[in-house]
Amino acid sequence: MFEFTSENLAEFQKILQRYSIKRAALLPALWLVQKQTGFISREAMLYVAGLLDVAPAKVYEVVTFYTMFHQKPVGEYHIQVCRTLSCQLLGSPSITEHLKKRLGIGLGEITTDGRFSLVEVECLGSCGTGPMFQVNDEYHENLTIEKVDKILEELK
Amino acid sequence: MEQRLTKNFKVKDSHRLEVSRAQGGYQSLAKLFQMKPEEVINQVKEAGLRGRGGAGFAAGLKWSFIPKNSGKPVYLTVNADESEPGTFKDRYILELDPHLLIEGIIAACYAIGAHVSYVYIRGEFYFPMQRLQAAIEEAYQAGLLGKNILNSGFDLEVYIHRGAGAYICGEETALLESIEGKRGHPRLKPPYPAIVGLFGCPTIINNVETIASVPYIIQNGVQAYRAVGTQKSPGTKLFCVSGHVVRPGNYERPLGYPLKNLIFEDCGGIRGGKKLKAVIPGGSSTPILDANDVETVLLDYESMEAHGSMLGSGGVIVLDDTTNMVDALGNLARFYAHESCGQCSPCREGTGWAAKILDRMLSGEGRPKDLELLRSIADNMAGKTICVLADSLSMPIWSYMKKFRGEFEAYANPNH
Numbered sequence: 001m002f003e004f005t006s007e008n009l010a011e012f013q014k015i016l017q018r019y020s021i022k023r024a025a026l027l028p029a030l031w032l033v034q035k036q037t038g039f040i041s042r043e044a045m046l047y048v049a050g051l052l053d054v055a056p057a058k059v060y061e062v063v064t065f066y067t068m069f070h071q072k073p074v075g076e077y078h079i080q081v082c083r084t085l086s087c088q089l090l091g092s093p094s095i096t097e098h099l100k101k102r103l104g105i106g107l108g109e110i111t112t113d114g115r116f117s118l119v120e121v122e123c124l125g126s127c128g129t130g131p132m133f134q135v136n137d138e139y140h141e142n143l144t145i146e147k148v149d150k151i152l153e154e155l156k
Numbered sequence: 157m158e159q160r161l162t163k164n165f166k167v168k169d170s171h172r173l174e175v176s177r178a179q180g181g182y183q184s185l186a187k188l189f190q191m192k193p194e195e196v197i198n199q200v201k202e203a204g205l206r207g208r209g210g211a212g213f214a215a216g217l218k219w220s221f222i223p224k225n226s227g228k229p230v231y232l233t234v235n236a237d238e239s240e241p242g243t244f245k246d247r248y249i250l251e252l253d254p255h256l257l258i259e260g261i262i263a264a265c266y267a268i269g270a271h272v273s274y275v276y277i278r279g280e281f282y283f284p285m286q287r288l289q290a291a292i293e294e295a296y297q298a299g300l301l302g303k304n305i306l307n308s309g310f311d312l313e314v315y316i317h318r319g320a321g322a323y324i325c326g327e328e329t330a331l332l333e334s335i336e337g338k339r340g341h342p343r344l345k346p347p348y349p350a351i352v353g354l355f356g357c358p359t360i361i362n363n364v365e366t367i368a369s370v371p372y373i374i375q376n377g378v379q380a381y382r383a384v385g386t387q388k389s390p391g392t393k394l395f396c397v398s399g400h401v402v403r404p405g406n407y408e409r410p411l412g413y414p415l416k417n418l419i420f421e422d423c424g425g426i427r428g429g430k431k432l433k434a435v436i437p438g439g440s441s442t443p444i445l446d447a448n449d450v451e452t453v454l455l456d457y458e459s460m461e462a463h464g465s466m467l468g469s470g471g472v473i474v475l476d477d478t479t480n481m482v483d484a485l486g487n488l489a490r491f492y493a494h495e496s497c498g499q500c501s502p503c504r505e506g507t508g509w510a511a512k513i514l515d516r517m518l519s520g521e522g523r524p525k526d527l528e529l530l531r532s533i534a535d536n537m538a539g540k541t542i543c544v545l546a547d548s549l550s551m552p553i554w555s556y557m558k559k560f561r562g563e564f565e566a567y568a569n570p571n572h
Contacts, residue, residue, distance in 0.1 A: 018315045019335075020229070020355050026337030027320055031279075052337070065339040065497075066320035068279045084241045085440060085487045086398035086473055122323065122491050123241040123440075124280050127398035127471065128405050137282035 002044040008032050012051065022052050026062055030069055039070040067121065075110045075117030077155050080134045083120040086127035095131045096120060098145050102152060115156075157384060160372045160392050161365065162408040165252045171287050173294040176255035182300060184375035188263050189308040196267035196374065203373045203381040204390040209235055209326070209363030210439060210469040212457050215370075219360055221350035222268045228357040232265050232273040233335065236288075236364045237319055237326035239278055240439035241491060242471025245394035245406055246364035250277070250284035253368070254291035258314065260367035262305065263374050265312050268360055272313050276331050279320040289316055323495035327543045328361040330497065341499045342543035365394055384410035389456035393470055400476035402427050411456040411467075415445075418455065419474055430476035434559070438468020440488050441548030443555035464555070481560040482567045485552055486514035492549040503546035506537040510549060517567040526568045527557060 004012060015028045029051065033044045040063050049056040063069045081087075081096045096118075100106060103116050110117040126132045129141035140151055164170040164179050176182070188196065201216030222230055234257070238246040249257055261273050277285045292314050295301045303311045317335050319325050325334045329343035332354050353359020369391060373381045382390040389411035395418060398404050402424030409418065415437065419425065426432050435445045437453070443465040445453060453463045460467045475484065489511040498504045510533050513526055534553040537546035557564050 018313075021336065023337035024335055024355075027318065027334065030320070031318060054337075058338075061339055062337065066279070066322050068321035083487075084491050085436075085484060086242055088487050089399050089473075089475065089479065089484075121321075122494055123239055125238045125244045125247050125278065127242050127244050127473070128396055129244075130398065134280060139283065 002033070002037070002041060002047045004032065004047075005036060008036055023054055023058075026052055026054070026059065027066075030059075030063060034069060039073050041071075073110075073114075076115050077117075077135050079116060079118050080121040080124070081118070082122070082124045082126065082130065082132050082134075084123035084127075086123075087130035087132060090130045092131040094145070095133065095143055095148060098148055099133075102149070157392070157408075157410060159408050161249065161253075161256070161368055161394060162406065164256070165248065170252050171254055171291060173255060173291065173298060176253070180375075181255045182259050184259060184371040185262060185300070185306055185308075188266055188374050189306065189310065191374075193267050193269060196263060199378060200267070200370060200373055202378045204385075204388070205366065205369055205373060205381070206389065206457065207363060208365035208369070208393060208470070210240060210441075210466075212467060215362060215366050218350065218362075219264070219268050221348065222358045222360065223351060226358055229272065229355075230268055230270040231354045231357060231359040232261065232268060232270040233328075233331060233354060233359060233361045234261060234273065234275040234364060234367055235326060235328065235331060235361055236275055236277040236281070236284075237323075237331060238281070238364070239323045239326050240441065240469045240471055241488070242396065242398055242436060242439045242473040243469040244396045244398070245470060247281055247284050248394075248406055249364050249368050250281065251287050254288045255295070256368045256371060257288070257364055258291060258295050258300070260370040261314055262300070262310075262312060263370045264360070264362065264367055266310055268358075270360070271311050272315070274315050274317045274335055274354070276317050276319060276325065276335060278325070279318050285316060285318060292316070322497075323491075324497045324543070324545060327545070330543070331361060332359065339497065341497050342545075344542055386412040386454075386456050386458070388458055389467075393455070393467075395455060395470045395472055397423050397472045397474065399472075399474035400427050400430065400479070401425065401474045409455065412459070413455045415450055415453050415455055415472070418472065419450065423474070426474070426476050428476070430478060432474065433477040433479055434475045434481070436471075436473040436475070436552075438466050439471035440473070440491065441544075441551055442466045442468040443551050444559055446559050481556050481563045482514065482517060485556045486511065486518050488552055489514050489549060492545060496545055500541035500546070502537045502540045506533045506546060507549050509533055510553060517564075517570075520570050522568040522570050524568055527564055530557065 045059045049059045131143045132141040169175045197219045205215045206212045322340045324330045325340040327342045330340035334340045349359045385391045395407045432447045449463045457467045493507040493511040496503045496507045534550035538550035
């Protein structure tokens with residue numbers, strides 16, 4: 001069973017006021033779910049579908065469409081390395097390889113202690129400061145191998 | 157040159173209302189509310205402001221498409237989904253001068269008769285989103301948003317809508333679908349959003365930079381705006397330079413500025429003493445320019461077209477002479493294959509096949525017929541889908557294979 005905490009339910013009620021149709025609150029509601037539990041479970045999708053009076057399939061198709069919504073837990077620190085052209089030109093593949101080695105995991109995997117997960121993503125709009133990655137909501141730019149090591153140390 | 161969009165970028169705490177105001181922020185509102193909405197639209201039309209998101213459509217003309225007295229609410233949605241590879245300008249406006257954007261939103265909404273505006277920000281831009289949210293709250297507290305703004309009788313609510321990771325939501329109708337709580341599937345046009353847009357109501361969608369350009373026009377007038385730039389491409393634009401240059405970054409320059417000066421003077425030339433090989437001038441979808449083109453091309457809509465490319469979003473990606481063009485195209489093909497929404501078969505299948513063929517060529521298993529096959533895929537995607545995502549890969553395929561034919565032939569014949 002999933003339900004919003006009373007704080008998130010109040011936030012959800014506030015969000016509803018911004019739109020003239022209920023369904024428009026779907027993306028914000030899913031963000032709230034992910035904030036609460038770190039990912040969006042099937043139960044949470046059913047719950048949100050009920051809140052917004054839409055078919056569960058409509059919620060499912062949205063969750064699966066957008067890459068930032070997780071259907072299963074990710075690491076405490078979710079590392080997303082930009083792999084698109086500007087970052088690749090400045091060496092993003094070597095950043096990814098280094099992270100795989102340091103963390104001992106492949107792309108799409110989580111370390112056994114659950115602390116780190118690693119993925120490659122498409123352009124994060126940080127092309128002038130590549131190579132770069134995002135750890136949870138924070139950007140780290142102009143990366144070098146040394147800088148990556150320092151960031152990992154600080155997160156440990 | 158006078159900076160218009162970036163003048164506050166280096167001012168300390170430029171994102172805060174009191175700093176913005178000390179720099180002249182929101183001064184255009186006094187003039188705005190003395191004008192009739194039609195006068196505002198005409199002024200933006202005469203200034204010649206063209207959409208800065210990529211398409212370059214005349215902003216004032218777009219605004220004039222909103223039907224009068226439709227009896228329905230009118231919406232302004234600001235496109236802050238910035239995701240065309242090579243583009244990173246709107247992010248800096250959001251981070252460093254969010255009040256300039258809000259000032260522009262007020263003017264645009266007043267002009268088109270909108271009382272609600274949504275700013276659609278890509279989900280990854282968490283920090284820029286926080287900056288804008290704080291600025292919106294400051295503006296409400298100062299009476300610059302909400303009911304009866306500065307006693308003008310004009311009401312306006314501004315909300316942020318956070319995306320969740322989908323390049324396609326930068327396409328204006330996919331963006332509307334996303335606000336409505338759906339997958340980002342572009343809509344068939346017509347009807348255009350100005351007639352049937354968000355929640356079925358008349359809607360204008362403008363890029364962040366376009367809206368941020370409006371306060372200057374209101375404050376200083378048409379002549380001042382046209383004092384720089386060219387006749388058909390007036391004003392200034394942000395150019396985002398990335399790739400193999402010494403000083404990448406955002407540069408505000410007048411339209412018509414030589415690309416060569418941008419790369420070799422402003423950005424300090426090619427890093428590591430290498431030579432220039434090619435430039436993607438306006439974001440990843442625009443046809444590539446070679447070193448010869450760069451000698452003469454100017455950063456405006458017309459000169460770019462004359463050189464077979466497009467000004468696009470202003471995302472300039474510079475490639476040095478060590479760059480493998482097959483690898484570069486393969487990278488972009490994977491991008492478009494990943495970002496295709498899957499709605500139209502030519503795009504869903506074509507982008508995926510192009511990426512697979514290029515990957516195979518790069519792994520040393522290219523076949524002589526691959527070039528013909530790639531061209532055929534590009535020909536069968538372009539213009540055959542609901543939105544231009546497919547064209548955005550077709551254009552690079554055609555232009556890279558034409559300008560750097562030898563490299564592609566080598567990969568198509570690995571044993572020769």
